[in-house]
Amino acid sequence: MSDVHLPLPLVGADHARRDARAVADQLDDYVLPRLRRLDAPLLVVVGGSTGAGKSTLVNSLVGRRVSAPGVIRPTTRSPVLVHHPDDAPWFSGQRILPGMARSTGHGHDTHALELVAEPTLPPGLAILDAPDIDSVVDENRALATQLLAAADLWLFVTSAARYADAVPWDFLTQAAQRHVVVAVVLDRVPPAGMRDIPGHLGQMMAHRGLGSSPLFAVPETTVDADGLLPNAAVSPIRGWLAGLVANDRSRQDVVRATLAGAIENTARLAPSVAEAVEDQTRTVTRLRDDANAAFREATRAVTVQTADGSLLRGEVLARWHEFVGTGEFMRAVDDRISWFRDRLVSAFKGQPPEAMEMGAAVESGLESLVIEQGRAAAERAEAAWRSNPAGRHVLQGAQVDLSTTSPDFDEQVSRMIREWQKEIFRMVSEEGGKRRSAARYLALGVNGVGAALMVLIFAQTGGLTGAEVGVAGGSAALAQKLLEAVFGDENVRRMAKKAKEDLDERVEVLMSSELLRYHQVLVALQVRPQQAEEIRAAARTVSDALADGLEVDPYVGIGGETPALGPADRAVKGGERPAIGGTPYAITSGIGGESAELAGIDPGIERRPVEQPQSGARAQPRSAPEGGFLKPAADRHRDRPAARPETGDVVDADVIDHPQQEH
Numbered sequence: 001m002s003d004v005h006l007p008l009p010l011v012g013a014d015h016a017r018r019d020a021r022a023v024a025d026q027l028d029d030y031v032l033p034r035l036r037r038l039d040a041p042l043l044v045v046v047g048g049s050t051g052a053g054k055s056t057l058v059n060s061l062v063g064r065r066v067s068a069p070g071v072i073r074p075t076t077r078s079p080v081l082v083h084h085p086d087d088a089p090w091f092s093g094q095r096i097l098p099g100m101a102r103s104t105g106h107g108h109d110t111h112a113l114e115l116v117a118e119p120t121l122p123p124g125l126a127i128l129d130a131p132d133i134d135s136v137v138d139e140n141r142a143l144a145t146q147l148l149a150a151a152d153l154w155l156f157v158t159s160a161a162r163y164a165d166a167v168p169w170d171f172l173t174q175a176a177q178r179h180v181v182v183a184v185v186l187d188r189v190p191p192a193g194m195r196d197i198p199g200h201l202g203q204m205m206a207h208r209g210l211g212s213s214p215l216f217a218v219p220e221t222t223v224d225a226d227g228l229l230p231n232a233a234v235s236p237i238r239g240w241l242a243g244l245v246a247n248d249r250s251r252q253d254v255v256r257a258t259l260a261g262a263i264e265n266t267a268r269l270a271p272s273v274a275e276a277v278e279d280q281t282r283t284v285t286r287l288r289d290d291a292n293a294a295f296r297e298a299t300r301a302v303t304v305q306t307a308d309g310s311l312l313r314g315e316v317l318a319r320w321h322e323f324v325g326t327g328e329f330m331r332a333v334d335d336r337i338s339w340f341r342d343r344l345v346s347a348f349k350g351q352p353p354e355a356m357e358m359g360a361a362v363e364s365g366l367e368s369l370v371i372e373q374g375r376a377a378a379e380r381a382e383a384a385w386r387s388n389p390a391g392r393h394v395l396q397g398a399q400v401d402l403s404t405t406s407p408d409f410d411e412q413v414s415r416m417i418r419e420w421q422k423e424i425f426r427m428v429s430e431e432g433g434k435r436r437s438a439a440r441y442l443a444l445g446v447n448g449v450g451a452a453l454m455v456l457i458f459a460q461t462g463g464l465t466g467a468e469v470g471v472a473g474g475s476a477a478l479a480q481k482l483l484e485a486v487f488g489d490e491n492v493r494r495m496a497k498k499a500k501e502d503l504d505e506r507v508e509v510l511m512s513s514e515l516l517r518y519h520q521v522l523v524a525l526q527v528r529p530q531q532a533e534e535i536r537a538a539a540r541t542v543s544d545a546l547a548d549g550l551e552v553d554p555y556v557g558i559g560g561e562t563p564a565l566g567p568a569d570r571a572v573k574g575g576e577r578p579a580i581g582g583t584p585y586a587i588t589s590g591i592g593g594e595s596a597e598l599a600g601i602d603p604g605i606e607r608r609p610v611e612q613p614q615s616g617a618r619a620q621p622r623s624a625p626e627g628g629f630l631k632p633a634a635d636r637h638r639d640r641p642a643a644r645p646e647t648g649d650v651v652d653a654d655v656i657d658h659p660q661q662e663h
Helices: 013-036 054-062 085-092 138-149 166-177 197-207 231-244 248-305 314-324 327-332 337-348 353-386 389-397 409-433 436-442 446-458 467-487 489-523 531-548
Strands: 042-048 080-083 101-103 112-117 125-129 153-159 181-189 215-219
Touching: 013 138, 013 248, 042 054, 042 138, 042 248, 054 080, 054 125, 054 153, 054 231, 080 085, 085 112, 085 125, 125 231, 153 166, 166 181, 181 197, 181 231, 181 248, 197 215, 215 231, 231 248, 248 353, 248 389, 248 489, 248 531, 314 353, 353 389, 353 409, 353 446, 353 489, 389 489, 409 446, 409 467, 409 489, 446 467, 446 489, 467 489
Parallel strands: 042 125, 042 153, 080 112, 101 112, 153 181, 181 215
Antiparallel strands: 080 125
């Protein structure tokens, strides 16, 4: 949906625009790359609020400082991705987040993804420290959203003081709606709150559809000289992550759950985006119809007024009378056709100025009529658009003034009329040349006969009233008699019809060129009417594929090996959330009002065996690798794991009763 354009400020357009952008980003950054390579490392994105301690947590999990925390907000500026050296080819290219540059040094460029190779990190696991979701910098917030959408798993960090804030819950609610695999880290929990705060957060998670998500509580403590948390505080999280990548099945369970949710979310959002496209299309069509109607009326007005005698007023009529002579001549013409022909020959000798002045008067009168109607059409179109909020938005963004005609419109009208008159004179000359007996009358009188033809055209329908009827009607009758005497009545009717149709076509073309400016402004909005159905069709295809099991293209490992995949490895089942391998430690959310079972917390909490999960709501404990992964060398003999793998019992970790530093 990257090419979806919703430019008009309609109701719901902002929401649909965000949905379309989110779907496009997730398709590009996650769904398509992940479908192509299911064997890629598990990408864990660590996200959360400002000052929640994301960077400190990442550094503590890795065992060394790889992401720079700080007290100046926003803290995380450039996203940092930590991976095993053998997994570097997965991230150095454009497989994920194709729009971001790569770097290998510390920086503050939010457009660059800083890659850090860490040999103690298990192969198949990558951890990405994202910017703050509530950063004061808009660009950071947008990047955090994009990175979370590219994750196989969210490790969402919040603090005991801010876990109920609206912004984190907006993201967590989205995660639940999209069926993203998410684990929540509750940081800086004071010793006195270890019994109540995690349990309350767990209840909130359950009420918002995250009841099966692990909840880790990190006690309020101090950091060492390197800014790292004690191993006991993070070893449950470290062990859980290690367990997820311990075998391909558990890792791909996470991948499939998030991937299926992302695809399902795409199909869910598509219909509302399609409806928004249709709203835009309907509005653009209405604006186009308003402009069309305005210029259609202008064309109709010119067509009517160039045939009803309206132009046979003022200067045009005066010049016609000067050309044909006195009223006595007009009264005698019916009885003295032969005399009239002699008079015509005499009048045309030497191209009398009356004929030239008659043509100029016709040109001036016709030009005024067309210009007036063109400007009126522009005013009507602009007024119609201004009465519509969407139309006002279009007018404000237009690069041209649509309240009047284009700057060269008057010149276009003048040129059009001259070309029309030239065509009339050419037709008269051509028709007269066919009659040798009439050639001597027409040789010097083309302009005069052409003027007579124009007079005849302008009074075809006789729309005048009162005294004008006699004057204009008589003028038209005289012109017709004159032309019939030279060409015959049938030829006169044919010539008049052809000349009028030519004029109407030229006026229509001219008005259409003015109308084109309005159409071009609408075309620039890039609203495609067929796009709504394209979106719906794509959503139906995805929904059908999810219902039947979405086939995944065969993939080849980095080393050129092709893993053998069974049927279960080749499909992402829609509507199912695969059971994720149980958490290695009983760090759960106290769902259903039970006391939270937490590692590394207040010794006053009752220690008891960890219960088996019910309906996937709670994670089963599982032993972690000896000492956990990435355990700092200095801590490997000092700290104990937070759970004994052989029994699964929860044990106490030391709580350092000092305020925790900012992290």
